[in-house]
């Protein structure tokens with residue numbers, strides 16, 4: 136006898152054996168009990184979820200010799216013919232291969248004849264969304280005035296492609312993706328009844344990879360049993376599906392978590408050399424990263440098909456990543472998997488993605504550091520433009536490369552120096568032609584140096600990195616019982632430090648360090664006097680690269696506001 140595939144052998148023959156679609160079987164059973172049979176049904180849902188099986192059960196329920204009944208007997212001649220596909224009253228049309236108007240016209244011709252054996256003529260049109268527009272129109276004519284003995288069952292994986300005119304004449308039933316546990320228990324049942332020895336972790340693996348489709352799950356099981364005589368193991372399933380497997384995924388994840396670039400690249404190389412598909416590697420890594428993300432977000436959730444069900448692994452491997460990092464990692468891996476499809480060397484997108492994960496920014500703390508560097512750069516040495524009125528694009532600072540730029544116009548507003556200060560004009564607005572020699576800066580004593588160091592350290596210890604980045608450009612030159620004088624060489628950090636928010640923060644820290652109330656006074660140590668006829672200072676411009684993912688970060692927003700900056704993309708960079 137010819138071998139019958141498991142999914143056909145174990146196709147459900149009544150509503151009670153339909154897996155994972157209780158909402159549909161209950162409704163259809165009720166309709167059969169009350170005799171409210173519609174003339175057209177639309178069964179929508181992913182592949183392998185039981186649409187065609189349900190259609191055939193419904194056909195039997197309508198035509199069973201003991202019916203119409205919600206429990207077809209499966210033993211009368213009508214039921215048997217329908218199961219065997221030889222009934223003269225049940226027509227299965229595959230719209231994927233018969234999508235034209237002629238087929239539907241033929242169908243319309245036969246519709247008017249009375250059923251041969253049963254009560255109803257049942258037309259099951261599979262993949263109905265594949266019909267041409269003309270064919271849909273022809274079908275619509277029949278649906279508008281169907282003979283009372285006809286029932287249409289339209290099945291589709293893409294319900295949105297069904298014209299509204301057809302849709303509105305059908306009772307719609309949505310088949311849902313079948314849960315991993317439901318598939319697993321059905322596989323267990325089928326294996327036991329078929330006398331197949333299959334390890335539990337192998338069943339679980341098949342269930343996860345069937346992606347909600349029972350038919351696919353049974354097909355995988357079928358293939359596994361042909362591998363060899365013994366028990367089907369998880370390793371067999373992995374081999375069959377070409378999976379790289381948990382051990383590898385976990386090892387790679389450990390390397391990524393430890394930012395170990397060479398280990399990551401070596402492991403990837405080893406996998407590729409052992410014949411694993413690059414896309415498969417990326418997809419399995421993405422699946423595992425998703426598990427880590429879900430676990431991190433809600434460790435108590437148990438029932439979302441996790442790639443790795445081992446909680447100790449999830450616990451250990453989700454710890455080194457922030458939620459945002461996991462999200463970025465999944466995006467990077469998925470993008471690489473897409474690129475790998477078309478890339479002449481698929482391993483290159485994979486290597487880029489893995490390197491990006493290894494070099495990930497490191498979250499909030501790291502961002503604050505980079506922002507502090509950015510602020511320091513903007514606040515500090517904005518050098519004199521070489522040509523008047525032509526902003527000079529600064530060489531790029533050593534920040535991680537990324538395709539967006541922050542362009543900031545630092546505004547060295549020239550304010551008259553307050554009386555009593557030994558300062559003149561800001562150095563950064565000075566003209567190149569220096570006439571007078573530079574006035575010597577006041578050098579701090581050892582005591583003030585030490586006090587200054589403590590203040591700066593305290594700022595860092597309090598997490599005020601951006602304040603630190605600005606203030607640290609100055610130097611404490613004198614410290615009395617009431618006043619600390621900080622000397623700056625450029626205008627911007629001086630002015631910023633003088634603003635209420637920074638000033639009060641620093642005064643608090645000085646008070647803390649010195650044990651008494653200290654007022655902060657900021658002065659400029661300028662190099663030279665500017666000639667009275669000097670041209671107005673040119674607005675210099677500094678460009679700093681930032682990661683586009685950080686564009687909405689509140690701290691960056693604040694920096695843009697402070698420096699009157701704007702984000703420009705590489706294309707519209709001036």
Ligand SMILES: [Zn+2]
Nearest residue numbers: 199208211214
């Ligand atoms: Zn029957």
